[in-house]
Amino acid sequence: MKIQRKLIRDIFYIAILFFMFTLFISKKYIIDPLTTFEMKMVHDRVNRLEIYIDRKCKLLFDIAQDYAKWDDTYNFVETKNDEYIKNNFSYEGIFDKNEVNFLFILDKKGDILYERYHHSNYYDELINKTIKIRILPTIKDYISTIRSDTVGIQAIDKTPIILVIQNIQNSKVSALSNGYFIIGKYINREEIKNINNELAINIASIDVVNSINNSLEINNNYIFSSKTFFDIFKKPSITFKVKFKRIFYTETIKNLKLFFLLSLILIISSILIFIKRLKASVLDKILLIKNTINKISETSNLNLRIPITKEDDEISELSIDINSMLNKLEKTSKRLKESLDDIYYLAYHDNLTQLPNRLKAIRYIEDLINVQRPFHVILLDIDNFKNINDMYGHDLGDAVLKYLSKKLQNNIRKNKFLARIGGDEFLIIVENLRSDFQIQNIVNDIINLLSKPLLIKSDKLYIEASIGIAEFPKDGSTLQSLLKNVEIAMYESKKKKLKYQYFNSALNERALTNLTLSNKLKQCIENNEFIIFYQPIYSLKENKVCGAEALVRLNLDNKIIPPSQFIPIARELGLLPDIDNLVLANSIKQCKIWIDSGMKDFSISINTSFRQIINENFIDFVKNTITKFNVPPQDVTLEITEEEALEDLELVTEILSRVKELNVNIAIDDFGTGYSSLNYITRLPVDILKIDKSLISNINDKKNIEIIKAILSMANSLKLSVIVEGVESEEQLNILRGLNVEKIQGYLIDKPLCKEEFETKYLKGC
Numbered sequence: 001m002k003i004q005r006k007l008i009r010d011i012f013y014i015a016i017l018f019f020m021f022t023l024f025i026s027k028k029y030i031i032d033p034l035t036t037f038e039m040k041m042v043h044d045r046v047n048r049l050e051i052y053i054d055r056k057c058k059l060l061f062d063i064a065q066d067y068a069k070w071d072d073t074y075n076f077v078e079t080k081n082d083e084y085i086k087n088n089f090s091y092e093g094i095f096d097k098n099e100v101n102f103l104f105i106l107d108k109k110g111d112i113l114y115e116r117y118h119h120s121n122y123y124d125e126l127i128n129k130t131i132k133i134r135i136l137p138t139i140k141d142y143i144s145t146i147r148s149d150t151v152g153i154q155a156i157d158k159t160p161i162i163l164v165i166q167n168i169q170n171s172k173v174s175a176l177s178n179g180y181f182i183i184g185k186y187i188n189r190e191e192i193k194n195i196n197n198e199l200a201i202n203i204a205s206i207d208v209v210n211s212i213n214n215s216l217e218i219n220n221n222y223i224f225s226s227k228t229f230f231d232i233f234k235k236p237s238i239t240f241k242v243k244f245k246r247i248f249y250t251e252t253i254k255n256l257k258l259f260f261l262l263s264l265i266l267i268i269s270s271i272l273i274f275i276k277r278l279k280a281s282v283l284d285k286i287l288l289i290k291n292t293i294n295k296i297s298e299t300s301n302l303n304l305r306i307p308i309t310k311e312d313d314e315i316s317e318l319s320i321d322i323n324s325m326l327n328k329l330e331k332t333s334k335r336l337k338e339s340l341d342d343i344y345y346l347a348y349h350d351n352l353t354q355l356p357n358r359l360k361a362i363r364y365i366e367d368l369i370n371v372q373r374p375f376h377v378i379l380l381d382i383d384n385f386k387n388i389n390d391m392y393g394h395d396l397g398d399a400v401l402k403y404l405s406k407k408l409q410n411n412i413r414k415n416k417f418l419a420r421i422g423g424d425e426f427l428i429i430v431e432n433l434r435s436d437f438q439i440q441n442i443v444n445d446i447i448n449l450l451s452k453p454l455l456i457k458s459d460k461l462y463i464e465a466s467i468g469i470a471e472f473p474k475d476g477s478t479l480q481s482l483l484k485n486v487e488i489a490m491y492e493s494k495k496k497k498l499k500y501q502y503f504n505s506a507l508n509e510r511a512l513t514n515l516t517l518s519n520k521l522k523q524c525i526e527n528n529e530f531i532i533f534y535q536p537i538y539s540l541k542e543n544k545v546c547g548a549e550a551l552v553r554l555n556l557d558n559k560i561i562p563p564s565q566f567i568p569i570a571r572e573l574g575l576l577p578d579i580d581n582l583v584l585a586n587s588i589k590q591c592k593i594w595i596d597s598g599m600k601d602f603s604i605s606i607n608t609s610f611r612q613i614i615n616e617n618f619i620d621f622v623k624n625t626i627t628k629f630n631v632p633p634q635d636v637t638l639e640i641t642e643e644e645a646l647e648d649l650e651l652v653t654e655i656l657s658r659v660k661e662l663n664v665n666i667a668i669d670d671f672g673t674g675y676s677s678l679n680y681i682t683r684l685p686v687d688i689l690k691i692d693k694s695l696i697s698n699i700n701d702k703k704n705i706e707i708i709k710a711i712l713s714m715a716n717s718l719k720l721s722v723i724v725e726g727v728e729s730e731e732q733l734n735i736l737r738g739l740n741v742e743k744i745q746g747y748l749i750d751k752p753l754c755k756e757e758f759e760t761k762y763l764k765g766c
């Protein structure tokens with residue numbers, strides 16, 4: 001449309017220029033010469049009028065001269081004889097023929113000797129009535145001053161009158177005049193009409209004047225030309241104004257106007273036709289191209305093409321070119337899209353299992369959070385996956401992950417989203433749950449799935465996993481908090497061997513404490529902020545407290561933190577040996593104090609750990625401590641759990657043998673749980689078995705009694721003494737008594753007590 005407007009504007013300017021040029025040419029080469037021509041015509045006409053009037057004057061002057069210079073006339077003035085009048089003026093011929101309207105013969109003084117009037121029309125008759133009184137003063141005026149023969153145009157009441165005055169003279173004495181012969185002729189309306197007809201002119205007006213006016217007036221329709229004539233005194237007396245109708249001029253102007261109008265119509269219709277054609281063959285097509293391109297850029301739809309018309313012109317060619325460019329662009333964009341899809345796939349998928357990866361999971365969660373749609377995240381972490389890799393190799397590890405992915409995928413397909421977000425971590429996102437049961441069902445399904453062995457290369461492999469569950473927005477309103485909390489829940493489930501754990505705020509609190517702990521533990525060791533509690537060990541044979549187990553606690557900001565909370569952290573940070581050594585030294589010192597205070601046959605049991613005992617200085621440390629506090633080594637028992645001992649059985653056996661050389665007792669802690677491969681017991685230099693509380697808590701279970709019995713008989717044959725832990729009730733005690741158990745430990749006797757309490761309760765009785 002912009003081109004159209006520009007073109008119209010340009011054409012408009014060209015049209016204006018054309019009109020101005022034509023106007024200029026018409027004026028210079030048509031109108032101006034025409035005006036000059038017409039002015040010349042008018043000039044000719046006025047000339048004709050002048051010649052006509054002059055001729056009339058001359059004619060009358062000559063007639064008057066004939067009479068005035070005639071002796072008969074001279075004699076008449078002298079004699080006043082009637083004969084002269086009768087002979088010359090008795091008939092009208094002289095007047096009619098010569099168109100004379102009045103005749104006066106005056107004597108020398110100016111008195112009228114003869115007067116005669118003639119009229120040939122009504123106007124002549126009208127003037128004749130008063131002419132004598134009107135003209136005679138002028139004549140008398142003339143003959144009293146100038147007197148010579150004359151002719152002139154006098155104005156009487158706007159009527160021009162040709163007046164001739166001739167001195168009457170005889171042939172003999174020509175110098176003397178005895179009177180005046182005067183004739184006059186009216187140029188009245190009738191005469192004007194004649195003049196107009198005869199000369200083919202148009203006298204518009206006759207004005208009485210006293211100055212010369214030979215001007216030319218011109219307007220669009222007429223040219224007026226004035227001619228002034230003189231009276232007998234040779235003064236300007238009357239002006240004839242000749243009017244000329246400008247027929248050529250007006251006709252030409254009319255024709256020119258018509259020409260301009262037709263040109264205008266022609267130009268406008270040409271413009272309209274041109275614009276229409278331009279619109280149809282250029283602008284509309286350009287608009288079509290523009291609209292198609294706009295549509296493509298708006299919708300990004302590269303399938304769109306410019307419709308091609310059959311016309312074979314440049315714009316159609318352009319459209320074809322653009323379309324072929326679009327074809328190429330479409331192909332390129334398709335290829336680009338495919339590449340992008342590949343990149344997208346690679347960026348968002350795990351190469352091994354082809355599942356969405358961590359990044360994709362994050363995006364997925366972010367999208368859900370953005371629309372504030374509630375959902376659950378389930379984090380599944382394979383337990384001891386490192387061991388599978390270590391024991392069977394990475395190929396099998398990969399196969400396990402692939403197999404598990406497939407199984408999970410088949411299982412949770414309906415629940416939308418599964419991703420592998422880490423080595424052995426899977427994340428499941430579940431939306432649109434209608435009840436809490438549903439999430440539990442999904443979790444149960446997964447547990448069920450895991451309970452079946454994985455068939456890998458026809459081998460059956462049992463794997464276990466820990467599951468954490470968190471809900472948006474209840475358990476975390478941001479991606480970070482949600483992922484952190486589901487991880488906390490998963491770790492809790494792993495730690496407690498729970499299979500699954502829903503996130504709750506207490507977990508979070510604990511996780512926070514854990515975080516504080518990891519940051520503060522080192523400092524706590526430096527400041528020895530640990531407290532040791534002592535739990536009595538009771539001898540059923542002797543019916544008395546025969547020892548105590550040292551159990552460590554952390555006093556953090558006046559809050560007593562149990563070992564279950566900080567020991568795993570300390571172990572992970574490599575700080576557990578320091579704590580253990582601290583406990584070892586302090587409890588041996590305490591033992592000495594109590595022995596010195598009168599506790600007889602009292603021994604102290606101290607927990608140790610694998611990392612602690614494998615330290616090359618450990619044996620020396622134990623030895624030095626015992627020596628330093630001067631405690632009988634047989635009153636010191638070092639406990640180690642099956643799990644810790646089995647970290648490296650050979651090494652532990654060697655170390656413990658050397659410890660044994662110090663005469664210190666060795667106890668296997670938490671016996672009856674975990675590996676329970678009795679084989680190692682025979683190899684380890686053990687003195688005491690501490691039967692784990694899990695076997696006692698279900699003592700009604702006959703199977704457990706049988707296990708305890710078996711352990712007791714094994715201990716008996718190996719000459720090991722036994723302490724049963726976790727005895728809480730009289731019922732348990734009675735059963736244990738029946739089984740001849742030597743020593744017990746548990747809440748039934750007492751819970752772990754702080755030093756002071758222990759002293760109050762057990763030192764006093766000694």
Ligand code: C2E
Nearest residue numbers: 551552562563580583607608609726727728745746747752
């Ligand atoms: P553990 O060596 O088996 O210690 C006995 C645990 O059982 C203590 O928990 C004690 O409070 C608890 N207990 C005693 N009688 C009963 C009972 O009748 N019923 C029940 N349900 N529990 C009973 P505590 O003090 O929380 O210690 C937990 C574990 O922390 C210990 O288990 C031990 O493995 C570890 N631990 C404690 N102190 C140390 C330490 O200084 N060094 C190391 N390496 N481990 C320690």
Ligand code: CA
Nearest residue numbers: 549607639669
């Ligand atoms: Ca113990």
Ligand code: CA
Nearest residue numbers: 669670690725
């Ligand atoms: Ca124990």
